[in-house]
Amino acid sequence: MFGSSNPHPHPHLSHPHLSPFGNPFDQTKIDKLDPMQNQLCRVCNEPAAGFHFGAFTCEGCKSFFGRTCNNQSVIQECKNNYRCEINKKNRTTCKACRLRKCLLVGMSKSGSRYGRRSNWFKIHCLMQQQANGGPAGSHAGSSGSLPPILPASMHTPMSMTSPTLTTSPSGLWRPQEPSPSPRSAISEPPRLFEAGISRSSRASPSPPPTSVSAERDLSKFLRLKSSAAGGIREPVRPASPIDEKPEVSISHTLGSLASRFHPMYSPFGATLPLLPPTFNFPTFANLPLHKQALLSPLLASSQMLAAAAAARKAYPLLATPPAEVNASRAPEDILAEHRALLERFRSVSAEMVAASERRDNVKTSPKNPLLAQNIMDLSKRSSDEESNGSSSPPSVGSEIIPHLSDTDEENEDSEVGARSKAESNNNEKAERKAVKKGDETPLDLTCV
Amino acid sequence: MFGSSNPHPHPHLSHPHLSPFGNPFDQTKIDKLDPMQNQLCRVCNEPAAGFHFGAFTCEGCKSFFGRTCNNQSVIQECKNNYRCEINKKNRTTCKACRLRKCLLVGMSKSGSRYGRRSNWFKIHCLMQQQANGGPAGSHAGSSGSLPPILPASMHTPMSMTSPTLTTSPSGLWRPQEPSPSPRSAISEPPRLFEAGISRSSRASPSPPPTSVSAERDLSKFLRLKSSAAGGIREPVRPASPIDEKPEVSISHTLGSLASRFHPMYSPFGATLPLLPPTFNFPTFANLPLHKQALLSPLLASSQMLAAAAAARKAYPLLATPPAEVNASRAPEDILAEHRALLERFRSVSAEMVAASERRDNVKTSPKNPLLAQNIMDLSKRSSDEESNGSSSPPSVGSEIIPHLSDTDEENEDSEVGARSKAESNNNEKAERKAVKKGDETPLDLTCV
DNA sequence: GGAGGTCAATGTGACCAGT
């Protein structure tokens, strides 16, 4: 599906509005963009099969994550101090590191329930990758550090542990429907990217959620986010009322760890109010999401970084063991970084449009030759992917998260985890079906 | 089978002769010895299921070795620099280290063709383990170093690379049937222990090989040993004429490496002429071999060490990566060590007999309380094995064998290896059956 | 378009039969 390109564009999308940056929504230009072209699995660098559980992954990593993220307790711990490099060849040899990589790149199972909204991941990932240096050509390494989705200039992870960052307006996080029953169990890493998007979507004055079911999705998502923050330290935001069972086995193993570390309440407090104005145009929202991906090199970096830091906090599996230690950065740095990103987004958008317009005539070297070339490459098929990328790039910085091996006793699972596996799956499935019942209208993706 | 002890002794063995050390062949005493009691898998420390391919192993390691020793080329290389500790829990996670451990403890597939003679392994292994500190109680660690089969005092591996050591009498190595076609391909690690035994058996003036088929087996084995030495540097001994196909896949990967290192021609040259006189007594040879095991703390150490060193030379998989470096020892040291072993054998034999005689009356502390206690423990069942032995004992010394990663190109396999796998198996099977055809008489095990 | 189910291929190890 993704492997075969679509040579025939379908110029029948609605709302051909104009963007402030030239005309990025020209149908003929947009249709030529194929964001799935030459995508690589974020986990193992194999050619990706699609966007699964929040990241571009191959079929194998998709299946692996779908199987194991609920039963993390049964995975043996790494013998290599969680530093195994994951590639196509050895991805099956260390389940712990493979799962860690999955979580590092932002994969999440509960977050995938929220329908099309998870496509925002795709947008951010794709734009980030393109801004990083090419869709498939840059085998940006797959060691135990931060994923190659982050550009080189962003590789410094920020410390989101400071409670001063969690000062988000309570109204942004409160769901529409009041919440009587707060949850304390943590089921799995929250989809932090989506959290940021959702929040900004609610803060936006432009098109609100289009249906009640979408509202329910949003509130449910926020509740999940809440539970991910742990039962402790939840002063402002009440929980939502959605009666959903958490994934029990995950909460058993990693949840307890996460509650110890009590991941921050809202890691996006300081950054999210700043959103690119592009999303004000309904045309963008009406585009197919894989087309939107090519038009949105936005806040992915900072949010990704925040999510990665938060995930490392919540899940020791994500903690890169002592290799490079980076001092935590102040929130001001994050804000500045985000502003730089916004500026970059503007230039890249204009650049892409110009390149798209120029492509049919003459291939000149634009101001941003790398990005433009990458966008160009999306339309022509290059079947020379070899996916042997195991060149072990320099590890990016990461915080040292103690692995709790000396003070804790979370190894008594493997019995409870196995026990709760079946029923957990059944419950989850039933509940999922029930939730999806009256929920066909996708969420409005228009942002500020 | 092995897990259930046999409480009923069968006192119907023939030739109840007397030994020079008291009366070690008293049937009632011997029958009470159960060498399989509390044996642990030499590879993973799980309770052993029997003596397989040259070592006490569990069913899993037996099957694993039987499957993979022919297809070593398809095993991915270790990500942990071949230092993975192998135990029951993680034995499946790193095939390379598991196979390395198998080879380290002396497992060999072709050597198992020689019928009962492989029981000599059991004798040596068992006696070595007992002299080392107890049958099952001493979870002597299973890290990437030398196997716990070697006593602490013997852990210094000797360097057998010196060609001066290969000055064995050519008559000892020459097979009965002349050999027109020398072989250069290496199929698998030679059964070095058996090589020594075979050689000593031939050097023995007591009962020679009892049949022509046994002779053929012997010469065939010697030829295998020859091929293991690589085509290069084979000045003295001509190859034997047995038309046997080597295991192609192994020769493809490890064989090339082995030929580079050209493992020594006869690592037992200096030590083998010295054999304990016990084996002159036909009574010993007529005992069930698992009973003999309790009566023979003989040359196992030195031969085991030589075999381990030779195996490390021949198979880089066996090379313990740079951890502890022990200077190679002179052959004189080996000889002295062997003489000490012989003396130890005498005292231990006498001690064991005395302990066995004393056991029925009063349990006193003998001169060698540890060994005697271990022998005692063989007769009483202790079902408290837990096999959680992963306490990672201090690594014993080992030589640094370069892994050839920088200068060689033995990674072009995986195609040839897979190709030659099926036919290799078939050929081997057919050839094996043909060899076994007229070969029912076990070799005479009586030594000098 | 993505989640989840299916199932062939592969690896594993307990068990068994042959020798």
Next chain:
DNA sequence: ACTGGTCACATTGACCTCC
């Protein structure tokens, strides 16, 4: 008593269906 074969079981990932 050991070897090799068998087979149930687990894992993997390509493919498919459903929503």
